[in-house]
Amino acid sequence: MVRALQLHRARCRAKIPPKYADLTLGQLLQRPCPPEQAVALNKLANWGKLVTNPGFLNLTVIGDKGTGKTEMLSALLGSLVHIGVDCKYTTCNDMLAKCKATWKSKDMPESAVVAEYVQPKVLVFDEISGPDREGLESLSTREIYLIETMIDERYQQQKKTVLAGNIKTMEALIALVGERVASRAQEGGVLIVCNWPSHRKWARIEEFDEAVKKSGVQLC
Ligand SMILES: Nc1ncnc2c1ncn2[C@@H]1O[C@H](COP(=O)(O)OP(=O)(O)OP(=O)(O)O)[C@@H](O)[C@H]1O
Numbered sequence: 450m451v452r453a454l455q456l457h458r459a460r461c462r463a464k465i466p467p468k469y470a471d472l473t474l475g476q477l478l479q480r481p482c483p484p485e486q487a488v489a490l491n492k493l494a495n496w497g498k499l500v501t502n503p504g505f506l507n508l509t510v511i512g513d514k515g516t517g518k519t520e521m522l523s524a525l526l527g528s529l530v531h532i533g534v535d536c537k538y539t540t541c542n543d544m545l546a547k548c549k550a551t552w553k554s555k556d557m558p559e560s561a562v563v564a565e566y567v568q569p570k571v572l573v574f575d576e577i578s579g580p581d582r583e584g585l586e587s588l589s590t591r592e593i594y595l596i597e598t599m600i601d602e603r604y605q606q607q608k609k610t611v612l613a614g615n616i617k618t619m620e621a622l623i624a625l626v627g628e629r630v631a632s633r634a635q636e637g638g639v640l641i642v643c644n645w646p647s648h649r650k651w652a653r654i655e656e657f658d659e660a661v662k663k664s665g666v667q668l669c
């Protein structure tokens with residue numbers, strides 16, 4: 450009971466997305482998936498096993514939308530939290546929004562927000578993409594500077610960082626976040642490209658109708 454509560458608190462601190470809050474890699478490894486995703490999951494799990502190894506610092510997970518990147522990375526963090534690793538999940542937009550919120554406030558300097566993302570031993574920096582989704586000039590110079598500052602500080606402190614997003618190629622990632630971030634990600638890093646079909650599908654109408662029959666909710 451105490452252990453369950455500790456785990457719950459650690460997951461909350463790590464900000465794992467609620468959709469995947471209780472997930473671990475073990476659960477995903479048992480679920481049917483395309484063969485390429487099974488390879489990716491094993492690579493991800495192996496990277497996780499090296500969490501205390503000072504090498505293999507970074508992991509980059511790119512690929513098509515709906516392939517399960519966020520789910521797999523949430524599960525990775527879930528498994529790392531289980532063994533007591535200090536982790537944090539953030540989206541790129543969330544980090545930038547928190548930084549920008551300091552511009553109009555005197556309560557907290559921007560550097561303190563950046564420091565929050567430098568502190569954890571493992572950081573997942575997910576959903577890197579621009580408004581045009583092509584990764585071309587869609588982040589401002591200031592936004593790239595903030596990402597660079599955070600990634601460089603983590604790199605200097607030899608902390609493990611996962612960069613992830615709906616980006617098809619390393620070239621597109623470089624175009625988006627710049628050479629400095631990409632080259633740090635590359636050093637001793639592992640690359641996973643998710644290029645199997647999206648798992649996101651429309652609901653099947655038979656299942657929808659069946660659920661409505663069982664719902665019991667009456668609307669006026
Ligand atoms: N092997 C699988 N079998 C069934 N569903 C899966 C599988 N892998 C992932 N999913 C589901 O696919 C959906 C999309 O996953 P997720 O949000 O992680 O994708 P993503 O790659 O991060 O997408 P995006 O690039 O758009 O952010 C989720 O509902 C997830 O549970």
Ligand SMILES: [Mg+2]
Pocket residue numbers: 518519520575576
């Ligand atoms: Mg995602």
